[in-house]
Amino acid sequence: MPNIRDYANIVGQDIIDELFILAEKLKGITIQNINSTSVGGGVAEILTRMVPLLKQLGVNVGWDVIKGNEKFFSITKKIHNALHGLNVQITQEDLEYFLEVNRENANEIPLYGDIIFVHDPQPIALVEKKKEVGKKWLWRCHIDFTHPNEEIEEFLKKFINQYDTAVFSAPVFARKLDIPQVLISPSIDPLSDKNKELPQEVIDSILERFGIDKNRPIITQISRFDYLKDPTGVIKVYRKVKKYFDCQLILAGGGATDDPEGMKVLEEVKAEANNDPDIHIIFLPPASDIEINALQRASTIILQKSLREGFGLTVAEALWKAKPVIASAVGGIPLQITHKYSGILTYSIEGTVYYIKQLLNEPDYAKKLGENGREHIKNNFLITRHLKDYLLLFLSLFHKGDIVYL
Amino acid sequence: MNTTPFYFKTEFNLVYLLGIKAKNPKELLEGIKIVPESSIYYHTHRFLHQHHYLSPEPPNDFAYWLKNILNLSELGEKIAAVDIVKFKKIEDIRNEFIKILEDYISKGKYIPEAPEGEEFYFKSCTTFVLSTPYVAHNLSEFIEIIDKISINSLYFHIFEAPLRLNKNENDFSEWLRGIGEIELAEKLSNLDPYTITLEGLRKKIKKILSEKICQI
Numbered sequence: 001m002p003n004i005r006d007y008a009n010i011v012g013q014d015i016i017d018e019l020f021i022l023a024e025k026l027k028g029i030t031i032q033n034i035n036s037t038s039v040g041g042g043v044a045e046i047l048t049r050m051v052p053l054l055k056q057l058g059v060n061v062g063w064d065v066i067k068g069n070e071k072f073f074s075i076t077k078k079i080h081n082a083l084h085g086l087n088v089q090i091t092q093e094d095l096e097y098f099l100e101v102n103r104e105n106a107n108e109i110p111l112y113g114d115i116i117f118v119h120d121p122q123p124i125a126l127v128e129k130k131k132e133v134g135k136k137w138l139w140r141c142h143i144d145f146t147h148p149n150e151e152i153e154e155f156l157k158k159f160i161n162q163y164d165t166a167v168f169s170a171p172v173f174a175r176k177l178d179i180p181q182v183l184i185s186p187s188i189d190p191l192s193d194k195n196k197e198l199p200q201e202v203i204d205s206i207l208e209r210f211g212i213d214k215n216r217p218i219i220t221q222i223s224r225f226d227y228l229k230d231p232t233g234v235i236k237v238y239r240k241v242k243k244y245f246d247c248q249l250i251l252a253g254g255g256a257t258d259d260p261e262g263m264k265v266l267e268e269v270k271a272e273a274n275n276d277p278d279i280h281i282i283f284l285p286p287a288s289d290i291e292i293n294a295l296q297r298a299s300t301i302i303l304q305k306s307l308r309e310g311f312g313l314t315v316a317e318a319l320w321k322a323k324p325v326i327a328s329a330v331g332g333i334p335l336q337i338t339h340k341y342s343g344i345l346t347y348s349i350e351g352t353v354y355y356i357k358q359l360l361n362e363p364d365y366a367k368k369l370g371e372n373g374r375e376h377i378k379n380n381f382l383i384t385r386h387l388k389d390y391l392l393l394f395l396s397l398f399h400k401g402d403i404v405y406l
Numbered sequence: 407m408n409t410t411p412f413y414f415k416t417e418f419n420l421v422y423l424l425g426i427k428a429k430n431p432k433e434l435l436e437g438i439k440i441v442p443e444s445s446i447y448y449h450t451h452r453f454l455h456q457h458h459y460l461s462p463e464p465p466n467d468f469a470y471w472l473k474n475i476l477n478l479s480e481l482g483e484k485i486a487a488v489d490i491v492k493f494k495k496i497e498d499i500r501n502e503f504i505k506i507l508e509d510y511i512s513k514g515k516y517i518p519e520a521p522e523g524e525e526f527y528f529k530s531c532t533t534f535v536l537s538t539p540y541v542a543h544n545l546s547e548f549i550e551i552i553d554k555i556s557i558n559s560l561y562f563h564i565f566e567a568p569l570r571l572n573k574n575e576n577d578f579s580e581w582l583r584g585i586g587e588i589e590l591a592e593k594l595s596n597l598d599p600y601t602i603t604l605e606g607l608r609k610k611i612k613k614i615l616s617e618k619i620c621q622i
């Protein structure tokens with residue numbers, strides 16, 4: 001696990017010094033994170049990295065996990081899907097059980113924090129305890145909140161509005177709420193296996209393993225095999241470009257083998273590829289971070305042609321490697337790419353084809369986009385910025401006004 | 407002559423979502439009329455913070471949206487051309503935007519709608535100001551520190567003082583004037599920080615000050 005000071009080589013000593021200055025202002029304040037799992041899933045992954053770094057900065061921070069049985073988590077899964085806009089049946093009985101489990105947890109978990117930082121909907125109703133125990137309460141929504149099912153949104157809003165502040169990952173997720181809403185984007189860790197620098201030999205050996213020619217242009221999309229990532233659309237793009245450039249396509253990503261839809265998409269993608277030797281469909285097992293890193297670093301252009309996207313951190317990963325990225329303007333992607341400044345935003349297969357050809361023909365322009373992209377990610381989407389935002393978020397609970405002197 | 411040392415400060419912004427969005431120029435105008443001052447400030451200065459490596463002339467968010475999302479190049483250009491540096495109050499910047507948008511709408515010009523998900527989302531920010539360990543007692547110390555401070559610190563002293571803290575000029579010029587360096591103060595005061603990257607600005611300030619030291 002990296003130390004906070006290791007990041008100075010990447011973001012600059014001044015940025016790390018400023019994090020310490022900010023953290024100092026939180027002296028005497030304890031922050032208690034609460035979520036629903038300590039392993040697996042994006043939230044646990046973020047907390048696993050953030051909590052030790054916050055501690056190294058001198059912040060008093062803890063992390064607790066609620067308890068729930070299979071029935072509870074099947075209900076929270078339904079809530080999750082409903083928030084994604086899927087049409088799922090959630091009964092009154094389900095909601096009552098959801099509340100019952102939250103109340104049991106509220107009585108069992110010692111609420112020792114001065115700030116109770118609740119993550120995602122599973123433990124959202126713990127806030128009912130606020131009247132009794134006081135303290136400052138934060139709710140962090142990590143999921144896509146663009147088209148939530150209205151009934152579930154109304155149900156959750158009753159709890160959200162009891163918090164002091166809600167936190168969302170992208171502006172499109174903002175709702176009409178009675179409480180302040182803060183924008184905090186997710187981040188990537190430049191020192192993780194997925195993003196750290198790799199020796200050229202490692203990259204070459206991985207290309208060799210997958211039979212990819214490093215001397216011809218490589219166009220890559222890294223994503224799960226999912227309809228919403230439009231992998232067959234990417235193949236259509238490739239075929240149109242292939243008429244003009246002798247390029248290769250990599251479609252690489254993971255997916256659970258017990259996910260029937262994932263397997264179906266994978267089969268359709270293979271059928272669409274029709275044994276073209278220059279289309280590399282790579283189904284990666286979990287813990288393939290080094291492979292993903294190497295494939296991104298070996299690419300000439302990286303695509304993220306998603307039809308829907310939560311935040312789309314694969315874009316940040318690609319930009320961090322100074323790659324020119326062409327992506328759809330969905331979810332959090334427009335926050336990461338400013339069109340023609342730090343990448344290209346497209347809306348169609350034809351547009352994507354046009355820009356790939358342009359970037360292959362104009363490598364200097366492509367290089368500039370990649371460099372700007374890396375700089376943009378460095379300034380805005382690395383874990384150090386995430387830490388800074390969290391520190392400010394905690395401080396904001398104790399200070400009001402447009403300009404606060406600390 | 408003033409001999410007060412210069413205490414370098416730094417700043418950070420926490421961004422708020424206002425839950426107000428616009429899908430066309432009319433709704434943008436309505437939003438601009440009602441959002442808090444800190445929102446107008448945020449949308450005219452965000453690019454400086456987040457894209458401070460880009461040059462020249464980072465646009466404001468309103469102009470960028472009109473031009474790149476709604477394809478209203480002329481209107482976008484007019485909004486981008488609002489000379490922020492000449493305004494002393496954020497309310498005056500707001501009124502300038504209102505004037506341009508009302509003029510456009512009253513002429514019955516084309517009103518396109520943004521695609522779903524690409525509406526303009528109004529945000530605002532709280533600015534936290536903190537002290538840094540850096541203190542300059544004289545010009546040479548000042549030049550040395552200019553190299554070490556973060557972009558956030560440079561930004562605070564150059565942009566915040568004249569626009570949000572009701573001062574007549576940026577903090578650096580004010581201090582230089584105080585220690586009798588009138589010419590340097592004027593030179594720094596006459597820089598247009600909106601048409602240069604922050605790193606470019608740092609270099610320029612250093613160059614102006616170093617030339618003076620060489621003369622001594």
